[in-house]
Amino acid sequence: MRGLPIDAIAGHRWLLPMRKYVLAGSTAVRNRWAYRADVAGLVFTYALFVFVFSNLWAVAYAGKARLAGYDLRQLTWYFIVSELVLFSMGQGTFTALSADIKTGQVAYTLGRPWSFPFKSLAENVSCALSLMGPFALVGWLMGSTRLGFWRPSSALHALALTLSMLLALVLLFLCQFLLSMTAFWWEENTAFLWIHQKLALVSGTFLPLEFFPAEWRPWIERTPYGWLCYPPARLAVAFETGQVRRLLAGQLAWVLGLAVLASLVFAAGSRRTAVQGG
């Protein structure tokens, strides 16, 4: 029996607690890819979305050079990147966690020596990162074919974009994690996901924040929805070094805030384990 790359930590006992989250993530990825046809179906749906919406934007731009400061090329790439983030995360976190809470399966996971929120984060963000590869390839090929070749303008651009995408995935995870925790109190909680998906799609995914009236924007930025898909998509198509710090700091602040909230809600919810499925 061969060891795993992560097993190189043998002899470093202090790293053992970290190993469980790395393996939780890699096991979830292997499980996600066990059915390649399912992944292929998702990639096809993403390609269809990009195709349909890039054509819709082309119609909306008829006779206009710019809308809200974006030209057609920028807006199409914006949509490719923002949907890439949203599709990669999917809604698996909410669906799986809600089901585990409702069936009581969560009790068996809680009984193990790990942090349930961290374990969920490792599993879901790892899966999202693994799916991002094929989505990004298809999106890049479609965009480059239609709009011309695209690449980051500098190493800083690539780094900022990567960080922003990662933070967006973590934020999306935290939103779904928090919403799924409502299953501890409500048997039927899918309406919360539905509302979340629509808000995420409208504010920053399909429409960049510049499309909203100026007085709306501060309000959107006071919610996590202004920091999910907008920062990475904006950085991809209109990279300004002055904006990098503001966008990344905003995302990071929301990640920290929602992480604290998620811990509190999880702690309160897990005390109700016996009621749901006990």
Added chain:
Amino acid sequence: MSVTMSAIVVRNLSKTFRVAQQAEGLSDRLRSLVRPHYRSVSAVRDVSFAVEAGESLAFLGPNGAGKSTTIKILTGLLTPSSGVAQVLGFDPQKDRKRLSFVIGTAFGQKSQLWYHLPAIDSLRLLGAVYEVEPREHRRRIGELTERFGLGDLLDVPVRKLSLGQRIRFELAASLLHHPRLLFLDEPTIGLDVVVKRQIRALLEEWNRDHQVTLFLTSHDLGDVEKISRRALLIHHGTLILDQSIGALKRLAGLKKTVRVKYAAPVDLSGLVLPPAKVGADWATIEVDVRRHRIPEIVSSLAAAGEVADITIEDEPLEDLIADIYRTTTLEETHARAAH
């Protein structure tokens, strides 16, 4: 830890749940949105017991008796309303994480294996979860899979395993971190007779050779007889019986069933004890050996005609326990608790 130290100590443990009551009528329902009415449900009432390290104990009770609630308290998932629980020297609620490193759980109806992946992936993950050093972890996987006869199946996706193979993997997964106490919930549910025997033998062997304390809940009295040496019966949240399996069997032996088949139709009106069931050339007689002697019953049956076949059996343990459940009312169990 010395072998005589208690693995589990439970004193006056109670757990009461608050359940929202459904209001009737529109006005009451609207009012209940603002001020819901609750009623208390006692899942566990004043339960006390101790389990010695290395002991193999069956924790029995009908559905809804309070078994799962007790196990959840013992594993730290639930906080008791009152009373004390100590597991392997830990307070399960305060030291849940530390306790989880030294206990294991195996549930026949809840899998801990990743369904679409080879079992080896789940074993690797579980070893990591319990922070077993990688080289030691590989050694333990080798040891367990060899003992459980699973070596050739490590790379087979779990969904392609038979139920018996999957349960053996579940047990191996539960033992990977060498727990000192193993909670087993219906470990042989759905298995055929041969695989049940294998699983029971493995558990018995692990208990004997590794001094692992087994805490078994099962509705299969075969599991209880083969794996456990002591049984606790919980009913309506109250402990109603704490006996060794030997004592239970002796109790079952107090009631015997005599089945007789005659060579030809006979008249059975003169028997010492009237038959529970009777046909033209056969009879079934239930004997309480405290009131009647078996030789006396057999002689009376032999006197009635030419006997072709006769069998004498103890009351099945299952029937004895079902009788206890059936005849112990809620009031009796509560009176017992008050006593």
